[in-house]
Amino acid sequence: MKRVIVIGAGFSGISAATKLANDGYDVTVIEKNSMAGGRARVFEEQGFVFDMGPSWYWMPDIFERYFAEFGKKPSDYYQLKRLDPSYKVIFNTADEISLPANMQKLEELFESIEIGSSKRLADFLEESKYKYDVGIGEFVWKPSISITEFFDIRLASKAISLDLFASFGKHIRKFFSNERLLQLMEFPILFLGATPQNTPALYSLMNYAEIALGTWYPMGGMYEIVKGIVSLAEEKGVKFKLDEPVTSISVEGKLAQKVITNKGEYEVDIVVGSADYHHIEDKLLSDETRNYNEQYWDKRIMAPSSLLFYLGINRRVDKLTHHNLFFDEDFNVHADEIYTNPKWPTKPLFYASAPSKTDNSVTPEGCENLFVLIPIAPDLEDTEAIREKYYAIVMERLEAYVGHDIRNHVIYKKSFAVNDFKAEYNSYKGNAYGLANTLFQTAFLKPSLKSKKIKNLYYTGQLTVPGPGVPPSLISGLVVAKQVNKEFKAS
Incomplete structure (x- = not known):
């Protein structure tokens, strides 16, 4: 039985491990932190349960497809609730829009804001559904090792119809002109890590995902997903080693021979790197075995970082829904300060999640659990004083919106x-x-999921195909596992 070590217990690592174990490999996942989940960890303090990272459950079909790969369903591990409204956008204290889950009500809302927009919304979503069916149904399941994978005439013709070469910003303006509607439709693009002007129109599939397929919540919190996929992995025989940082990968010739940690050594036949791609190359491998040099990485356009606050509040907070987007400052200025002229934002937009509006189990009775996120440029100076400055900015605006004090109740x-x-x-x-x-960072233009120097080393996760987000990470793990299977049959 071939031995596989997966470095990192995020979604992509667990996904790859589960598929490989299911296909007959001896799989061990090694994780530096004390729990699985990667960025989707959880912690509890004073009765408050805080999901540390992902807070949106979109693309439920991907989760269904993932579990179906192993003859299971999401409901075997956690219970979902569809949110209604899906989320709220606050433009100022007197102007807000809540997005209803019901399509007819959503069309009525659009029509009330811009005459004729309900019909254009239907047309836009029909087109976006096609992109979703092709993009998520076919494109993202390709390993993207070579451009020739996309030479299939059927797929090539679809690539043209997917508007790969148009910008999302231009595309959406063919359908809507009202500034508030444009902001509503452009907001999911923020999760992709670029401005609408620099994001391919292909990604209008995200609008189909969030509007037509819905915004959901796993009762108990997002970590219930992690518990579910870990449980499934263990059912398939995957072993987890926690609190064990990997320190190096021993390579002889063109093969990885051992994965070395702070606790020991593991002989391997195959290595799957689900930890940060750059970290694996820079810290675990020698320069001559890296796929990419430092200059390559420095030229990549990174998605934002975030300043996050986890707040336990000893009262209920008025007016908030589960998901709240504060677009009460200039979007273009904030975007410029993330992507074009990186610096701490002058007047940041922010997101506030209150899962306690949906789930009483995540707080003590009568309290509120608040997760606040400010998107920022990566690699900025990060000090406690800077964090406190932005805490004050955000809380002042949040209190102005809800109409009561929050800070004294934290x-x-x-x-x-x-x-x-x-x-x-x-x-x-x-x-x-x-x-x-x-x-220029899509599909085969992303860092390769396969090492060019080491025959038995593969990469998975948000720095390779298909990209960031929980559903893409699950897909990434399955894609790399299938590529391993193609090249190394289990024995």
């Missing part, structure tokens, strides 16, 4: 930013979401 507070992303996840430049999904 009984637990923790921040997390660039330095923590580097320390906790070995994240390149402290990024939170991997590589930006720009045209």
Whole structure:
């Protein structure tokens, strides 16, 4: 039985490990932190349960497809609830829009904002569904090792119809002109790590995902997903080693022979790197066995980092829904300060999640659990004084919106930013979401999932194909496992 070591217990690593174990490999996952989940870890303080990273459950079909790979369903491991409204966008204290889950109500909302937009919304979503069916149904399941994978005439014709070479910003303006509607439709692009002007129009598939397929929540919190996929992995025979940082990969000739940790050595037949790609190349391998040099990495356009606050509040917070987007400052200025002229934002937009609006189990009775996120440029100076400055900015605006004091009711507070992303996840430049999904960092133009120098080393996760996010990470793990299977039959 061939021995596989997977470095890192994030979604992509667990996904790859489960598939390989299911196909007959002896698989061990080695994780530097004390729990599995990667960026999707959880912690509990004073009765408050905080998901540390991902907070949106989109693309439920991908989770269904993942579990179906092993004859299971998400409901075997956790229970989902569809959110209604899906989320709320706050433009100012007197102007907000809540997105209804019901399509008819959504069309009525659009029509009330811009005459004729309900029909254009239907047309836009029909087109976006096609992109979703092709992009998520076919393109993202390719290993993208070679451009020739996309030479299939059927796929090539679809690539043209997917508007790969148009920008999302231009594309969306063919359908809508009202500024508020444009912001509503452009917001999911923020999760892809680039401005709408620099994001391929292909990614309007994200709008189909969030509008038509819905925004969901696993009761108990996002970590329930991690518990579910870990449980499934262990059912398939995957072994997990936690609190065990990998220190190097021993290579002889063109083969990885051992994975070395702070606790011992593991002889291997195959290595799958699910930890930060740059970290593996820079810290675990010698220069001559790297796929890419430092100059290559420095030229990559990274998705944003984040300044996060986890707040336990000893009262309920008025007016908030589960997901709240504060677009009460200039989006273009903030985007410029992330992507074009990187610096701490002058007047940041921010996101506030209150899962306690949906799930009483994550807080003590009568309390609120608040997760606040400010997207920022990666690799910025990160000090406690800077964090406190932005805490004050955000809380002032949040209190102005809800109409009552919050800060004096905060009984637990923790921040997390660039330095923590580097320390906790070995994240390149402290990024939170991997590589930006720009045209020239899509598919085979991303860092390769296969080592060019070491025959039995593969990569998976948000710095390779198909990209950042929980569903793409699950796909990434399955794709790399299938590539391993293609090249190394289990024995």
